[in-house]
Amino acid sequence: MYEERPSPLVPGAVLWRADAPGTVVLPDGCMDLLWIDGRLLVAGPDTGPHPAGEVPGTGFAGIRFAPGAAPALLGVPARELLDRRVELAALWPGAQVRRLAEQVGAYGDPRTGLERLARARTAETGPADPLAARVAAGLRAGHSVAAVAADVGLGARQLHRRSLDAFGYGPRMLGRVLRLQRALALARQGLAAAEVAHRAGYADQAHYTREVRALAGTTPGAYAAGSAGSVGANRDTPQPSGSRTTA
Known part of the structure; x- marks a missing residue:
C-alpha cells in the first residue's frame, strides 16, 4: 500500500508512506528524506530507474521535496548525492541524527515527524535559493x-x-x-x-x-499497461505499488 499527500507545512513538499518497497523509482528531479524502520536516509536525485529493495525495511515514510529545495536544508549540494541513497548520519553528526530519528519515530505517523524536522531545519538554514x-x-x-x-x-x-x-x-x-x-x-x-x-x-x-x-x-506501452486501472499510482513508478523508498 502506498499513499501520499501534500505537506501543509513545507511548501511544495509531498508526504508519503508505503508498507513495502515498490517496484522501481523513476527520475523526477526531487530529493527525499526517508524514515525506514527507525533510520533516517536521504534519496538523491536520479538520472535513471532504480530498482526497489536495495535498502531493506518493513515500514517506509518520506518527505519528497520540490526540485532544488533539499540542498539548503541538508547542507549538501545535490550533485554530491546524484543517484545515491545515503544515511543521514553520513551528512550530519551521528548523535544528532540518532536523536532526530527517535523524535520522528515517536509520532504515530512518521511522516508528521519528518515534516516537523524539515520545517525546523528550514527555520535554521533559511529557504532554498x-x-x-x-x-x-x-x-x-x-x-x-x-x-x-x-x-x-x-x-x-x-x-x-x-x-x-x-x-x-x-x-x-x-x-x-x-x-x-x-x-x-x-x-x-x-x-x-x-x-x-x-x-x-x-x-x-x-x-x-x-x-x-x-x-x-x-x-x-509497458508503462501504460502497468498503470492501467491503478488508483493513486505514484508519479515516480510504472507500477502503483512503487515509491521513492529505495534504489
Whole structure:
C-alpha cells in the first residue's frame, strides 16, 4: 500500500508512506528524506530507474521535496548525492541524527515527524535559493534552456553550475526529467503514445519512446499497461505499488 499527500507545512513538499518497497523509482528531479524502520536516509536525485529493495525495511515514510529545495536544508549540494541513497548520519553528526530519528519515530505517523524536522531545519538554514524554483518552473513549462537562462539573468555556464548544486544535474537533463514526468502523467490518463508525445513536447513518438527507454528503462506501452486501472499510482513508478523508498 502506498499513499501520499501534500505537506501543509513545507511548501511544495509531498508526504508519503508505503508498507513495502515498490517496484522501481523513476527520475523526477526531487530529493527525499526517508524514515525506514527507525533510520533516517536521504534519496538523491536520479538520472535513471532504480530498482526497489536495495535498502531493506518493513515500514517506509518520506518527505519528497520540490526540485532544488533539499540542498539548503541538508547542507549538501545535490550533485554530491546524484543517484545515491545515503544515511543521514553520513551528512550530519551521528548523535544528532540518532536523536532526530527517535523524535520522528515517536509520532504515530512518521511522516508528521519528518515534516516537523524539515520545517525546523528550514527555520535554521533559511529557504532554498529562489532561483531553483524559477528554473524548474520554466523547464517544467517546456521552455528552452536558453530561454530559462535569459529569464533568470544567467549565462549558460552559470546556470549549469547553479543547477548542479540545486538539482544534481544541468538544466538540460532536468528538462528531460520533467518532460518525462509530464509524459508519464499523460500516459496514466490513457492517452495514446502519439498524443502523449505531442502534448509533452517531444519531437515525435520515436523521440518519446527513446526518452522513456533512456530515463525509465521501459517502453511507453509497458508503462501504460502497468498503470492501467491503478488508483493513486505514484508519479515516480510504472507500477502503483512503487515509491521513492529505495534504489
